[in-house]
Amino acid sequence: MVKKQFVFNNSPWHNISAGPSLHPIMDIPSKILETAVDEIATLPGVGKRSALRYALHLLDCSDSDFAAFIGALARLKSDTHYCSRCHCISDTPLCPVCSNPKRNQKIICVVENIQEVMAIENTGRYNGLYHVLGGVISPLDGIGIGDLTIGQLVSRVADEQTEEVILALPTTMEGDTTNIYIDRQLKQFPGLKVTTIARGIAIGDNLEYADEITLGRSIVNRVPFGAI
Numbered sequence: 001m002v003k004k005q006f007v008f009n010n011s012p013w014h015n016i017s018a019g020p021s022l023h024p025i026m027d028i029p030s031k032i033l034e035t036a037v038d039e040i041a042t043l044p045g046v047g048k049r050s051a052l053r054y055a056l057h058l059l060d061c062s063d064s065d066f067a068a069f070i071g072a073l074a075r076l077k078s079d080t081h082y083c084s085r086c087h088c089i090s091d092t093p094l095c096p097v098c099s100n101p102k103r104n105q106k107i108i109c110v111v112e113n114i115q116e117v118m119a120i121e122n123t124g125r126y127n128g129l130y131h132v133l134g135g136v137i138s139p140l141d142g143i144g145i146g147d148l149t150i151g152q153l154v155s156r157v158a159d160e161q162t163e164e165v166i167l168a169l170p171t172t173m174e175g176d177t178t179n180i181y182i183d184r185q186l187k188q189f190p191g192l193k194v195t196t197i198a199r200g201i202a203i204g205d206n207l208e209y210a211d212e213i214t215l216g217r218s219i220v221n222r223v224p225f226g227a228i
């Protein structure tokens with residue numbers, strides 16, 4: 001089958017797909033294309049110009065590639081779940097981490113979203129479970145306690161005889177507020193250890209360029225030499 005080639009080199013809007021330009025984006029001469037561009041531009045970090053480039057690329061690709069692309073997006077919404085235990089995104093009711101008996105079932109690491117799960121998993125240094133909050137408390141963004149899975153976390157700690165909860169939320173005011181709220185909720189479990197990930201100087205950083213809060217925390221939370 002001959003690959004459908006969408007020729008836009010001679011079109012009046014070719015230049016607007018060619019990268020940064022001083023000229024504002026011009027009217028798109030197809031309502032259908034414009035609608036697709038508008039939808040793509042709703043993605044985070046994607047402007048109208050990039051959206052147009054993506055739309056033209058999709059128009060240019062083969063029918064099978066286009067079907068695979070659209071199919072992957074359609075399945076993203078219909079075939080994924082939130083793990084019933086940790087609330088991470090999963091293809092199965094229980095995610096691979098939660099259903100792995102080799103993971104330490106007594107430790108739960110609390111994170112904001114799936115990206116943090118992936119980041120910590122990529123370190124290869126953690127063997128416990130996770131709990132994905134789905135955000136942090138942020139009244140300015142309209143995110144309250146009821147929007148997060150804090151209640152489910154408390155139930156898990158009670159049901160699973162958890163021994164340690166590691167708070168690995170962002171080092172922002174919202175992250176700290178959420179840490180404090182969760183810590184208070186977990187005070188009802190006397191034997192439970194609540195820890196937070198170490199905050200300090202990044203590897204390769206020069207001390208004289210570190211901000212005072214980070215450097216101060218690094219001194220207060222110092223660890224035995226050779227421990228890390």
Ligand SMILES: [Zn+2]
Pocket residue numbers: 083084085086087088094095096097098099
């Ligand atoms: Zn899970």
